[in-house]
Amino acid sequence: MSKLSARASKVPSSPIRKLVPLAMAAKAAGKTVYRINIGQPDIETPDSFWKAVHEYPSKVLAYGNARGLPGYVEELVKYYGKAGIDVRPDNIVVTTGGSEAIVFSMMAVCDPGDEIIVFEPFYPNYNGYAAMSGAILKPVTTDPKKGYHLPEMAEIESAISDRTRAILICSPNNPTGTVLTRGEIELIAKIAEKHDLYVISDEVYREFIYEGVHTSVLHLPELEGRAILLDSISKRFSACGGRIGCVVSKIPELIDTIWRMAQARLCPPTVEQVGAEAVLKNLPEKYFIEMKEEYRKRRDIAMEELGKIEGSFCKTPAGAFYIMVRLPVDSIEKFAEWMLTDFDLDGETTMIAPGPGFYASSDKGTDEARLAYVLREKDLRRAIHILGEGVKTYNKR
């Protein structure tokens, strides 16, 4: 075989996927598997989305605008306005999911070998986008004991080199649920200014906030010349399969670059954009309030149940729908596998996402797991109860 690129070997397999064959085997063997390992919400996509899709008016599924359907972009402008983010249509390029928004942004600011500061633990797919774009992620570790909030300025700066092009933040955070304070975003702004860096901000969980308020990078006037906001409807409107995201920035040259990349891939999916436009047009006032209430309830249930697992540790996260929890096991990866292969409680077990996949540093996260509270109350309680029983049995084996 002719050799593949060096890049080919750098694109990682999703660490969350590794357990999938074991979960399938457990299921085939008759076990019920509670999946709190991935962030697939069980909430229904809004009716307005389905109504628009079901009534899609044209007979020809034509190319849309490379920047997004103009009607959808107009709705996005209004949506951001309500979030205190004052943008115009020419600040927005609609992308095929938040994924494309990230990879386009990395490509726009980094040449191969250039570096991006990330705070670990972080969303593992960032590794894939970095491998594809040739960017190198430089991790700065956050501390579970401090609720995974940012470290001191000096510690962040120590990771910056002359190849550093950007700082990547995610708030509310996947996998930790941490919500950065305005002070923390101001700190990032200060560092970016001092070292002439872009700030790439993944804000797909904007509405999932249970304490405090969300600060967007575009809330800070001093960041306007550096901020690249990444977004997606996947979680917000429970439309993960729609693949509709966007890049928002007030830097004309950056948006022009993203637009040129967008032209090459022609357009984002048309039918789902029409659905997303309808959702924004018809969003009930109480939509986010109800969604937030539901997830806050689930978070509190998860924290309550986790509190019963002796030796576990986590601070209550303020946002998203994840909890990064320390569990008293020797190896979280072995434990997560064992839960699927060797353990059950009355025929049921729980699937978690092991911590190391969320770290770039090789020795980190070995006793941490990410839990997604995407199940309804009864199932969520049961899933975490089983997890606790699993820990006990695992440590006695």
Added chain:
Amino acid sequence: MSKLSARASKVPSSPIRKLVPLAMAAKAAGKTVYRINIGQPDIETPDSFWKAVHEYPSKVLAYGNARGLPGYVEELVKYYGKAGIDVRPDNIVVTTGGSEAIVFSMMAVCDPGDEIIVFEPFYPNYNGYAAMSGAILKPVTTDPKKGYHLPEMAEIESAISDRTRAILICSPNNPTGTVLTRGEIELIAKIAEKHDLYVISDEVYREFIYEGVHTSVLHLPELEGRAILLDSISKRFSACGGRIGCVVSKIPELIDTIWRMAQARLCPPTVEQVGAEAVLKNLPEKYFIEMKEEYRKRRDIAMEELGKIEGSFCKTPAGAFYIMVRLPVDSIEKFAEWMLTDFDLDGETTMIAPGPGFYASSDKGTDEARLAYVLREKDLRRAIHILGEGVKTYNKR
């Protein structure tokens, strides 16, 4: 502003887009503009697609499989079987449009600075994918007088260097309509074998053949270890806005790489995949026969009308729905602009895609234009008649 990447400046604006503001101005001034500049078919997307979309059964638009919905992949296997391409589900990764299939393939075989041989004129978006992946396109020019068929082996080989990783072909061709013979694909296979290269084959116009038969890279057993087939439903099922394509290859390591890239971006659009699956499941026997008849008729009309333009030249293309034509003008780019800004025939004008955008060599295509015969008979005749009148008036001005 912090500097953007060097890559950012290399991603070209679509050359076809440049004329769009002029067309909009012409339209705003009351002119009718016949758009034979882009390959947006006017054919209806099959009813089965819309039926499946309108009846999409779930209430939650969840993530699909990163490799594509299993049911759709099964249908693809059957579809390829009917085209004489014997593949299994594990040879396929569904992508977000043919665009993603190309950029993933380039990333899989090329590191930044590696080279890919392309035959010019070629589809301009290849430039964008190359810029994003860091691959460098090395053009080998084909001759209008030979119907844009491949040059001799030695001429192709002269473009190969020690950085060459692949040969990219497109048959039936966009923009020339040329269909490569089996002998030509065998020549490519011979060169690939001799120089240890991959063969990336864009076959999205597979069914659009009016003379002869289609030869796929996967029809040649000797190419199985080198062939990467790129595909899309955009033209085949007139579903350009659906963004459903795929990579097909019998090279396990290549498919594994594409799959890992696919994992990072999570999944292709779900609703459109369900539509595409329904189309393949319910495709009437006569679908491609009727489509081919319609386009063959249009091609013949276009050729007939082009024959009336004195000084124009083109051989009758055997496939796709494009004609690359030489027109007797000093600068095709100036002429194409002038058609929109200064010319009309009874309030109507024609929009074409200037040739230079389809060439990587800087001095080529200056008297060529690509025409897409995507209009119905009456409009197509009128569009080309206007083009001919435009040429006469332009040369007399």
